[in-house]
Amino acid sequence: MYSSLAGAKKCAKQLHHILDAAGVDFPLAKCQAAVAKAGGYKDWHELTGRVSARTDTHLPYDYWGDLLEILPEPCRAPVAWHLDGEAISQPKEPGTENWIRAVVPYGFGLEVIHRSRSPLLQPGTGKGQKLRQGIVSGILLNMGGGDDFTLRLEPESLTVCAPGEPRQLLPQLASKPGFDTALMAVIDAGILKVENGVTRVLAPEDPALRTEILERARDWNVQKMPRLNHFEADPEFWAAVQHQYDIDRAEAGPKAPYDDLDHRGILLSSRFSVLHEFERMQRVVDAMPDWVRLSVASIWCDSLACACYSVELKLGMHRDGLPEEVCDCFLTVCGGFNGLVVRHGSKSIDFDCKWPADDAYYASIDFPEVDDLTLEVD
Known part of the structure; x- marks a missing residue:
């Protein structure tokens, strides 16, 4: 790089x-x-x-x-x-998608951990417990309702930072009796730290609790994924689908004793684990120039479509002309393909069916011209 x-x-x-x-x-x-x-x-x-x-x-x-x-x-x-x-x-624009995905999950996770695990915030811990909990939760969840409120994250410590001091961030809560006492209590307990106009909510020192915060943040986007639709079908239908799958797999050719193969740093896989497809992909990898091979993460062959390939590039390794170089390697080794897609993250370049030898053969044939085509239907 x-x-x-x-x-x-x-x-x-x-x-x-x-x-x-x-x-x-x-x-x-x-x-x-x-x-x-x-x-x-x-x-x-x-x-x-x-x-x-x-x-x-x-x-x-x-x-x-x-x-x-x-x-x-x-x-x-x-x-x-x-x-x-x-x-x-940009963090100056609250609510934008990437800022929400990058920081908010850690703020929510930290709020859950403090609310459920920090002794000072638990019910039954004495006068001001709800106020103490309200301060911590209010900062992390923007209960003050500030329009320009934007959390930031210190990734190594999992500390979540809010711009402003607690009284500014929580004006309604700050008007309640005992606010200053409750605030000093959470600061003394090492939950909050206020300096230079920034309020920091500190993560617990317990490694297990920090791991839980990471896990909650990791699951955040998964929980936001749309629910998959399921439908009921007759058992005979699924039996027919399985039967067709078994036929397609059997007809694809002799099988390799593995489903995936790491060849020179590139993961090779085949829909039906077909041996000759693995052998062909290995030859393609061997034919790649070093700069191409080192940029490729995986190759998958769709046995059902036959000679149809999907190539995944390593993130950050894409460069101009790389997809075309990959295409040339398949053409050189395999003589062509029914389809090829080269992907880099969410972007992809598709190459249509290419069989140069066949194209040249049919181009050499002098087909007679047909002026009219008349169909007679009884």
């Missing part, structure tokens, strides 16, 4: 912008460290001293894949959205 110090600095600034725009606070120095590690260096200091001496810069490497593994989990989704071509929302 970079081969010079200037390129590495650009990558670090790009990463910082992606995360900042999604409401995730990850300092530039930590972005630099992550970029260095993703490039194979121990840290930024080592990168600055050695990057100009690298000799393998002509080969692509999975920079973004390594970066996603290195980054704290809350940083990964905004980066993946960026690679997938989605617009990164």
